[in-house]
Amino acid sequence: xxxxxxxxxxxxxxxxxxxxxxxxxxxxxxxxxxxxxxxxxxxxxxxxxxxxxxxxxxxxxxxxxxxxxxxxxxxxxxxxxxxxxxxxxxxxxxxxxxxxxxxxxxxxxxxxxxxxxxxxxxxxxxxxxxxxxxxxxxxxxxxxxxxxxxxxxxxxxxxxxxxxxxxxxxxxxxxxxxxxxxxxxxxxxxxxxxxxxxxxxxxxxxxxxxxxxxxxxxxxxxxxxxxxxxxxxxxxxxxxxxxxxxxxxxxxxxxxxxxxxxxxxxxxxxxxxxxxxxxxxxxxxxxxxxxxxxxxx
Amino acid sequence: xxxxxxxxxxxxxxxxxxxxxxxxxxxxxxxxxxxxxxxxxxxxxxxxxxxxxxxxxxxxxxxxxxxxxxxxxxxxxxxxxxxxxxxxxxxxxxxxxxxxxxxxxxxxxxxxxxxxxxxxxxxxxxxxxxxxxxxxxxxxxxxxxxxxxxxxxxxxxxxxxxxxxxxxxxxxxxxxxxxxxxxxxxxxxxxxxxxxxxxxxxxxxxxxxxxxxxxxxxxxxxxxxxxxxxxxxxxxxxxxxxxxxxxxxxxxxxxxxxxxxxxxxxxxxxxxxxxxxxxxxxxxxxxxxxx
Numbered sequence: 001x002x003x004x005x006x007x008x009x010x011x012x013x014x015x016x017x018x019x020x021x022x023x024x025x026x027x028x029x030x031x032x033x034x035x036x037x038x039x040x041x042x043x044x045x046x047x048x049x050x051x052x053x054x055x056x057x058x059x060x061x062x063x064x065x066x067x068x069x070x071x072x073x074x075x076x077x078x079x080x081x082x083x084x085x086x087x088x089x090x091x092x093x094x095x096x097x098x099x100x101x102x103x104x105x106x107x108x109x110x111x112x113x114x115x116x117x118x119x120x121x122x123x124x125x126x127x128x129x130x131x132x133x134x135x136x137x138x139x140x141x142x143x144x145x146x147x148x149x150x151x152x153x154x155x156x157x158x159x160x161x162x163x164x165x166x167x168x169x170x171x172x173x174x175x176x177x178x179x180x181x182x183x184x185x186x187x188x189x190x191x192x193x194x195x196x197x198x199x200x201x202x203x204x205x206x207x208x209x210x211x212x213x214x215x216x217x218x219x220x221x222x223x224x225x226x227x228x229x230x231x232x233x234x235x236x237x238x239x240x241x242x243x244x245x246x247x248x249x250x251x252x253x254x255x256x257x258x259x260x261x262x263x264x265x266x267x268x269x270x271x272x273x274x275x276x277x278x279x280x281x282x283x284x285x286x287x288x289x290x291x292x293x294x295x296x297x
Numbered sequence: 298x299x300x301x302x303x304x305x306x307x308x309x310x311x312x313x314x315x316x317x318x319x320x321x322x323x324x325x326x327x328x329x330x331x332x333x334x335x336x337x338x339x340x341x342x343x344x345x346x347x348x349x350x351x352x353x354x355x356x357x358x359x360x361x362x363x364x365x366x367x368x369x370x371x372x373x374x375x376x377x378x379x380x381x382x383x384x385x386x387x388x389x390x391x392x393x394x395x396x397x398x399x400x401x402x403x404x405x406x407x408x409x410x411x412x413x414x415x416x417x418x419x420x421x422x423x424x425x426x427x428x429x430x431x432x433x434x435x436x437x438x439x440x441x442x443x444x445x446x447x448x449x450x451x452x453x454x455x456x457x458x459x460x461x462x463x464x465x466x467x468x469x470x471x472x473x474x475x476x477x478x479x480x481x482x483x484x485x486x487x488x489x490x491x492x493x494x495x496x497x498x499x500x501x502x503x504x505x506x507x508x509x510x511x512x513x514x515x516x517x518x519x520x521x522x523x524x525x526x527x528x529x530x531x532x533x534x535x536x537x538x539x540x541x542x543x544x545x546x547x548x549x550x551x552x553x554x555x556x557x558x559x560x561x562x563x564x565x566x567x568x569x570x571x572x573x574x575x576x577x578x579x580x581x582x583x584x585x586x587x588x
Contacts, residue, residue, distance in 0.1 A: 272434070
């Protein structure tokens with residue numbers, strides 16, 4: 001083998017790594033280095049622009065002493081819990097119903113899933129109008145004769161967060177449905193047949209056999225919906241703009257307004273780090289287990 | 298006999314119940330879209346007269362015209378048109394870039410595996426689940442330093458960068474199931490790295506290219522966070538402009554224009570969904586790495 005062909009074959013061996021290197025570099029910089037950078041800013045006294053004087057955990061102390069942040073965290077818990085429970089429950093129910101040899105399955109599935117194609121800003125705009133107490137659903141029901149009916153959640157600070165739940169569930173439950181349906185289609189029919197021959201009723205079969213078999217799908221749904229919940233930002237902004245007052249503030253909107261509206265970049269960075277840690281605590285074990293089981297099986 | 302009859306009657310009732318539930322839920326899901334469409338077609342007086350869910354008495358496209366070319370975003374009363382163009386200028390290069398790069402990455406990570414390839418994939422994968430708040434400030438600074446702040450090319454760069462994570466996931470998971478014999482045979486025939494990619498791999502990957510393009514298009518078109526953080530005024534994408542129109546606080550609120558504007562922002566992704574919904578679902582469920 002001549003020197004030049006050896007050279008070129010060695011180059012060919014390196015070629016894949018050379019080609020993948022730029023993307024890797026981009027991701028290392030824009031994901032990992034930027035995370036680190038945000039972390040650094042969170043331990044400085046940055047306000048309008050980043051300054052690089054170390055102040056320890058002062059910004060974190062300040063963050064946790066901010067009532068608005070407490071509201072945001074409490075809202076995240078309320079919102080995530082309801083959003084997850086309702087989207088998962090509704091998604092599972094729709095998937096099970098759709099799995100009963102339904103005639104217009106394709107069309108129904110398309111209807112359940114179309115909100116996923118919309119921007120959260122569009123969703124928020126539409127639901128803001130629907131839940132408008134003066135002209136929206138409340139008015140319609142009042143006109144039908146139920147004059148005492150009230151659906152003014154959006155203007156009431158105590159209930160406004162539930163409007164975000166409603167719109168969020170509308171947008172995302174179809175997504176849960178799609179994953180559950182894929183899971184249901186993967187279940188061997190003979191298991192169900194066997195149970196039916198044993199005389200088990202359909203609800204019992206679902207409770208005892210099928211739903212437990214959907215565990216991997218359930219895990220995916222819960223993890224992915226949690227991620228959607230934590231990063232929810234546009235929906236709140238379009239629907240309530242964090243209000244009334246700060247009633248629907250979430251960590252994502254808090255981070256944005258602290259950083260870009262209130263010149264508290266250090267606090268904003270600290271809140272971003274808190275968000276990242278929450279997401280990482282959910283996602284990293286999930287990805288790890290998914291990748292490992294993929295390699296094993 | 299009687300028992301058999303009541304059995305089949307019960308089953309019929311069961312079917313009826315299943316269909317009933319499905320249709321009621323479907324109507325609930327369609328309701329917001331219906332409300333948006335009819336509201337956008339009504340004159341404002343009819344809306345303030347208390348018509349919400351009903352069919353418009355008078356159908357007018359005035360609200361659509363206003364949303365498209367007259368409504369005020371900030372101090373500029375240009376309608377959504379220029380912002381729609383901004384979004385197009387942003388989404389087309391960003392989709393092309395991220396899909397192209399993702400395809401070649403997926404090809405390398407499956408057919409040219411090197412030590413550490415799995416680790417590289419893991420690094421990229423976490424990028425799919427990054428809460429973008431964690432990178433907003435550094436990205437804003439970097440765009441400023443590069444002279445890309447507040448510009449469409451800046452947004453293209455941002456979307457393409459983070460899009461690589463998703464597109465690599467799509468293509469990698471697709472190529473993993475392509476038999477290695479395909480590339481091995483081509484190699485024996487003397488085809489090189491790019492040659493195999495171009496004439497062996499790409500022709501088999503039309504479905505996943507469609508999935509990737511649709512997913513990226515929907516994500517980038519619908520993005521709001523990057524748009525609102527990195528642009529201002531006339532360089533904003535359509536989602537930001539829509540939010541501005543809706544949040545105008547002066548004067549009598551023009552709900553019909555708001556709804557027409559929301560429809561204009563929604564139509565591109567809705568059309569893609571209607572035309573290629575099957576592929577959209579595949580992209581969606583790809584996030585559940587194994588489904």
